[in-house]
Amino acid sequence: MSAACAIVARGLQKKFGAVTAAADLQIEITHGARVSLIGSNGAGKTTFVNMLTGYIKPDAGEILLDGRSIVGLAPRQIARLGVARSFQIPQLYKDLSVQANLLAAIAAQQSALSFWRPANHPESVVHADEILQRFDLLAHADRLVSELPGGIRKLLDIAMALTRQPTVLLLDEPTSGVSADEKFPMMDTVMRALEGSRTTVLFVEHDMDIVARYSERVIAFYSGRIIADGSAEIALAMPDVKRYVTGEMIAVNDHA
Template identity: 40%
Template sequence: MSLLQVRDLSKAFGGVRAVDGIHFDLHEGELLAMIGPNGAGKSTTFNMVGGQLRASGGSIQLQGRELVGAKPRQICHLGVGRTFQIAATFASLTVLENTQMALLSHHKRLYHWWRPVRDQYREQALALLEQVGMAAHAERPCSELAYGDVKRVELAMALANDPRLLLMDEPTAGMGPQERNELMALTKRLVVERRMAVLFTEHSMDVVFAHADRMLVLARGRLIAEGDAHSIRNHPQVQQVYFGSGKTFERPPQEPQP
């Protein structure tokens, strides 16, 4: 059985159908990319799965539990974590304190102010930071970190919820090529080790083709292709949507020169 099942998912804003009958499955241990040009419906679909937007029609089920109509916090407590395009950390807090705060939220202990935060869930927070390679920076304020390291801290915070499904919105935005590939290789390792699944949106095709197990391609609110790297590279409609006639995905876009 699929971990996540999306069926006939739709979203209309007035007379505009931003998402029109999308369907897909996501399995445990899978890294699934959702790609498409601007305006394809990626963010709308992503936000419906996370509960930030309510679907106009269709179904989203997490292991048989319907998510349509549930609030983001309810979805979080069902085992869905999320990272954002702009990393969401507290810059003035240390790496360790940020992770402890995420654990306090997961355990619904945020309002127990009479107990010092530094004493709560410290070992669990350090274990999460070890998993993402940030334990050595535990006592540093997030404001001092390179952006790639901030993204790792955000990943540790998302893992504090012990998610079965992790939603990653543009996880490598603002990162250089090496940082991008290191973060996604880490994510893939965690998917396997923790037996969870990841749905992510991404504009960097080098990241998508190097790390995704499978891809969904959206255009104008509809799913136009689904498959592995080879099938997507050679899909005529995908080539047309991205590049027009005569071009392919054989080479990922080059990094802009400084």
């Protein structure tokens, strides 16, 4: 195993009854990589993410985070080790301002590290404003979350996840619920905010335009197995991906 790997999965297996959700998965992901996990519903990508975050325990195999085994640890323990997750539906306090949400995330992180200070402590406010600036959110600092468009809410949710300075950031369908006009500017902002960071970013994404534009690497799942693993250009052109992933998605969208 290379010391450059943030995540190593070896021999991961998981079944739900007769359904195989993970069939001997072997995955290595380096620090700072930008990786999309794709596949139709039930393909196994979400099971892999849930095993990585501790919500599901594999039947067999191991997962290493920075060389440390995390199988059997609780989600909160894995989060403390450096795995942050931004959900498809943003986990925000809608009746608080943008800045207040970020301050709450910073306070929660300090509490997790057994280091507490008031949420409005001057150092916390400075830290929050630095993050808001990185995400082009400073102009929205005093707005209530309930007033924000979908793209801005997603940016805030991702910004809050990054207050933990994670080793791994999991983005669950980051452009879901975001308008077509917002999705590329939003993702451009996220990628700029992460520029130069060693944070490994995993996207669970169904939008192939987003996958092609922002991924250095694509891992495609089907029936609990990996059917493609490579650059976006190569992986998305593979026959099995066209048949089992992008083809199915196009068919679903056409009948939606």
